Amino acid sequence: GIQWKENFESTFSEICEIGVAVKFVSKKMQKKEQAAHEADILQHVQNHQLVALLDTYESPTSVMLILELEDGRLLDYLVAHDELMEEQVAFFIREILEALQHLHTCRVAHLDLKPENIMVELHSPTPCIKLIDFGDAVQLSAHRRYVHLLLGNPEFAAPELICGTPVSVATDVWSVGVLAYVMLSGVSPFLDESPEETCVNICRLDFCFPDDYFRDVSQAARDFVSSVLQQDPRKRPTATSCLQHPWVGRGGAHGGEYSKTPLDTTRLATFIDRRRQLHDVRPITNIKGLVSNSMGNSL
Numbered sequence: 001g002i003q004w005k006e007n008f009e010s011t012f013s014e015i016c017e018i019g020v021a022v023k024f025v026s027k028k029m030q031k032k033e034q035a036a037h038e039a040d041i042l043q044h045v046q047n048h049q050l051v052a053l054l055d056t057y058e059s060p061t062s063v064m065l066i067l068e069l070e071d072g073r074l075l076d077y078l079v080a081h082d083e084l085m086e087e088q089v090a091f092f093i094r095e096i097l098e099a100l101q102h103l104h105t106c107r108v109a110h111l112d113l114k115p116e117n118i119m120v121e122l123h124s125p126t127p128c129i130k131l132i133d134f135g136d137a138v139q140l141s142a143h144r145r146y147v148h149l150l151l152g153n154p155e156f157a158a159p160e161l162i163c164g165t166p167v168s169v170a171t172d173v174w175s176v177g178v179l180a181y182v183m184l185s186g187v188s189p190f191l192d193e194s195p196e197e198t199c200v201n202i203c204r205l206d207f208c209f210p211d212d213y214f215r216d217v218s219q220a221a222r223d224f225v226s227s228v229l230q231q232d233p234r235k236r237p238t239a240t241s242c243l244q245h246p247w248v249g250r251g252g253a254h255g256g257e258y259s260k261t262p263l264d265t266t267r268l269a270t271f272i273d274r275r276r277q278l279h280d281v282r283p284i285t286n287i288k289g290l291v292s293n294s295m296g297n298s299l
Helices: 032-044 073-080 086-105 157-163 168-185 195-203 219-228 254-258 267-276 287-298
Strands: 019-027 051-058 061-069 118-121 126-131
Touching: 019 032, 019 118, 032 051, 073 086, 073 118, 073 168, 073 267, 086 126, 086 168, 086 219, 157 168, 157 195, 168 219, 168 267
Parallel strands: none
Antiparallel strands: 019 061, 051 061, 118 126
């Protein structure tokens, strides 16, 4: 059980540099049980690649989760360097998959895997990632099918989140495929003029590898993305299987499969700027109707 302390104001003061991050949850916006659910999951899945819960507090109007503070977002870290190589992208995809492997072993699905929720820790000998924001995460049960409501931007969401069918750990693996595509090309595979059109593209698996964006990307990288972006969750590889893929696997005999041409980070910088403007948290409605209509029109 979570022990909620009541003396937050006397324990913490806000200064320029802090050693922790505090997630404030307004009781008007969210039930205390939802914050307790996130805290429970964080306690259950403790791992060096997942953000650590340090403490929990409660006031008359809010509940507070005290979390370890991370250095910065992964994509910001990638574009801050003069040169981005495909091998570096494979390294960070491997890190994300290792974090998911642990999470999924605990039978927990994150369900909101996107660039804003992947941080880089720079204090270790080699930079490593940490997954944050477990507000949507669920403990999966063999006895209960769980359908998760998609809120806001669908760019990294799997078809089952959009169509309202049961989610699984495979839902996270889809998001890794979209992340890899974005990191390699600087563009989004399914993005369209509106969130609804983006949803239709996702459910129709309407994506390709345009030569303008993928000319200098290896075939092995494209194979990895294609193997993960499977419409049927049962056909997607597990996080553990993904780690065995030649493009993701740790160097060795497959080390030569990475392209040696630097990737274009100007598109990735533009992608980051666009994502910063997103504030849409409205549910996207009637997706099933949109998808079935578009499928009918395309026949």
